Amino acid sequence: MKLEKVTKGELPAPKRWYDDACGTALALEFLGERWSLLILRELMYGPRRFGEIKANLPGISANILTQRLDGMEAAGILTRRKLSSPANVQVYDLTPWGLEAEPIIQVMGRWAARSKRHDPLAFMSTASAMQSLLTLVDREGLAGLHATVAFRFPDDAFVARLRDGEMSVVREECEAADVTFAGDTLAMRRTIYGKAGVNGEGLLSVTGDPHVAEQFIDLFRLPEKIA
Numbered sequence: 001m002k003l004e005k006v007t008k009g010e011l012p013a014p015k016r017w018y019d020d021a022c023g024t025a026l027a028l029e030f031l032g033e034r035w036s037l038l039i040l041r042e043l044m045y046g047p048r049r050f051g052e053i054k055a056n057l058p059g060i061s062a063n064i065l066t067q068r069l070d071g072m073e074a075a076g077i078l079t080r081r082k083l084s085s086p087a088n089v090q091v092y093d094l095t096p097w098g099l100e101a102e103p104i105i106q107v108m109g110r111w112a113a114r115s116k117r118h119d120p121l122a123f124m125s126t127a128s129a130m131q132s133l134l135t136l137v138d139r140e141g142l143a144g145l146h147a148t149v150a151f152r153f154p155d156d157a158f159v160a161r162l163r164d165g166e167m168s169v170v171r172e173e174c175e176a177a178d179v180t181f182a183g184d185t186l187a188m189r190r191t192i193y194g195k196a197g198v199n200g201e202g203l204l205s206v207t208g209d210p211h212v213a214e215q216f217i218d219l220f221r222l223p224e225k226i227a
Contacts, residue, residue, distance in 0.1 A: 030075050031101070035060050036068050040098065041105050042127050043078060045158070045171035047091035056125035077101070106135040114223045120189055126156040129185040130169045133160065133192070137167055138219045145219075147212050150177035154184060162216075179208035179216060192220050 017032075018025040031037045035057060042053050054065055069092055072078045077098040082090050109132065112118060124132070130151070142165045149160040150173075159174040160167055174180075181188070183204040190196045191204040198206040198213065206213045 027104075030072070030077060031104075033068065033071070035064060036072060037105065037108075039065070039068055039072065040077065040094070040101055041131055042125065043092060043094045044099070044102055044105070044131065045127055045169070047081070047083075047093035049089055049091050053092065056127065058123055072098075105131055109135045110223065114226050116225050118225075120193060120222060121186065124185040124189065126153045126158070126185060129153075129188055130158050130160075133220065134167065134169060136193075136220050136222065138221070139165070141219045142167055145215060147179065147216065148174060148177045149212070149216050150174040150180040151188070152180060152182040160216075177208060179206060179213045181206055181213075192217055193222050 017029050031040060038057055039053060042048060042056050050062075050065070050069075053069075054060060054062065057065070069078065069080070073080060073092075076095055078092050078094050080090055080092050082088065113120075113136070142162060144165075145162045147162045149162070151158045151160070156171070157173045158169055158171050159177065160169050181191070181198075181204040183191075187202055187204045190202060191198055195217070196203055198204050198217075
């Protein structure tokens with residue numbers, strides 16, 4: 001079958017970085033610029049306002065964020081829209097194709113966490129914290145667990161649902177969870193990954209079924225560092 005470059009009805013494509021047919025090379029053109037992959041991470045749990053994205057990416061300038069958002073929109077990775085009243089604000093949201101990139105974040109995170117340069121106590125956004133759970137969960141340990149686990153951060157909320165050997169995470173409030181953890185992302189890492197306990201200073205507070213809380217915490221460990 002003859003392969004042809006599809007151009008009919010399309011705007012001229014941006015200049016390519018790499019003269020390479022490999023999909024990995026093209027993926028780097030979409031997400032290889034500084035901040036792009038982290039913007040993708042921040043949008044994994046639903047639409048975010050410009051200021052919300054910027055606040056969770058310390059060090060990024062408004063100008064660079066605007067450039068990256070524009071480029072990712074042009075590539076079809078995200079879209080911008082206006083929320084209806086009473087919010088009436090512009091937000092950025094991933095397209096279905098953009099959402100398909102989630103495994104990239106998880107595989108890269110799992111791989112890089114083995115480096116001695118990985119600092120588990122550095123700044124971490126709430127979206128990053130939830131991605132870390134999906135990245136590092138013990139898949140075998142999920143078998144047979146059926147639970148709803150809520151996380152309440154100072155300015156955000158998520159729910160992890162454990163069903164049929166799988167774990168899903170959504171950004172939402174949940175009043176009927178089996179377990180509710182509350183605190184900031186540093187407390188989450190101390191409790192979940194550091195196994196430092198709960199309900200203490202600098203740790204997550206927990207309400208609900210203590211047995212489910214213990215089972216959940218036991219599902220997560222940081223990978224061993226490379227030699």
